[in-house]
Amino acid sequence: MQLVIGNKNYSSWSLRPWLLMQHLSVSFEERKLWLFTEQMKAHMQQVSPSLKVPVLIDNGLTIWDSLAICEYLNDQYLRGEGWPQQIAAKAQARSICAEMHAGFFAVREEMPMNVRREKAAIVLSDQANTEIQRIITIFSQCLDKSKEGDSATEYLFGDFSIADAFFMPIVIRFSIYQIQVPENVKQYMQHMLSLPAYKIWQADAIAETAVIAVAEV
Numbered sequence: 001m002q003l004v005i006g007n008k009n010y011s012s013w014s015l016r017p018w019l020l021m022q023h024l025s026v027s028f029e030e031r032k033l034w035l036f037t038e039q040m041k042a043h044m045q046q047v048s049p050s051l052k053v054p055v056l057i058d059n060g061l062t063i064w065d066s067l068a069i070c071e072y073l074n075d076q077y078l079r080g081e082g083w084p085q086q087i088a089a090k091a092q093a094r095s096i097c098a099e100m101h102a103g104f105f106a107v108r109e110e111m112p113m114n115v116r117r118e119k120a121a122i123v124l125s126d127q128a129n130t131e132i133q134r135i136i137t138i139f140s141q142c143l144d145k146s147k148e149g150d151s152a153t154e155y156l157f158g159d160f161s162i163a164d165a166f167f168m169p170i171v172i173r174f175s176i177y178q179i180q181v182p183e184n185v186k187q188y189m190q191h192m193l194s195l196p197a198y199k200i201w202q203a204d205a206i207a208e209t210a211v212i213a214v215a216e217v
C-alpha cells in the first residue's frame with residue numbers, strides 16, 4: 001500500500017492519514033510529491049484524480065481525500081477501530097471531523113501548518129480568533145467527556161481515533177503560533193506532540209529544505 005503525501009513541513013491534509021497509519025501500525029510505503037514545484041502538476045496527474053494529495057493506492061484501488069482515505073483504512077485495516085466504538089461517540093467524532101474538513105478557512109489561511117517554524121504569535125483576524133475559540137470548545141468538550149469514560153483520557157474520544165489524526169494539524173498550528181489555550185487543551189496538545197509517530201513526521205519535516213513562500217507567515 002502506498003500513501004502519496006506532500007511536503008511534511010506543510011501538508012496538513014497528508015499528515016492525517018499518515019499519522020493514523022503510523023500510530024496504529026498499518027504498514028505502508030510513503031511517496032512524497034513536492035508541492036508547488038514546476039513538476040507538481042505532472043506528478044499529480046500520474047497519481048491523483050483530484051490533483052491533490054494525500055492519495056492512497058492499495059491493490060489497484062486509488063483513494064483520494066484525507067477523510068475518504070481514513071474511512072477506507074478504518075474499514076479495510078482497522079476493523080472499525082479507527083472511530084470510537086459507541087454510536088454516540090462515533091457520531092460526535094464524525095461531526096467534528098466533518099466540521100474540520102469543511103471549515104475553519106481563516107485558520108487555514110492565516111496560520112498555515114509549518115512544522116519547522118520558530119514558535120511565535122502572529123496577529124490574527126477576528127474570524128480566525130472566532131474559529132480558534134470554536135476549536136477550543138470542541139477540544140474541551142471532547143476531553144471532558146473522554147475523561148468520563150473508562151479508557152485512557154489522553155485522546156479526544158478515550159482511545160486514539162481518526163478525530164485525533166484530523167485535529168493534529170491544528171495542534172501543530174496552535175503550538176507554533178502560540179495560541180492561548182486552557183490547561184486541559186494544553187495537556188492534550190503536549191501529549192499529541194510527543195507521540196512517537198508524530199516525532200518521526202516532525203524530524204522528517206525539519207530535514208526538508210523546500211520552502212513554500214506563501215506558507216511562511
Ligand SMILES: N[C@@H](CCC(=O)N[C@@H](CS)C(=O)NCC(=O)O)C(=O)O
Nearest residue numbers: 006011012013052053054065066067
Ligand atoms: N480535501 C482534500 C484537500 C487536499 C489538499 O488540498 N491537498 C493539498 C496539499 S496539503 C494539495 O494537494 N494542494 C495542491 C494544489 O492545491 O494544487 C483532502 O482532505 O485530502
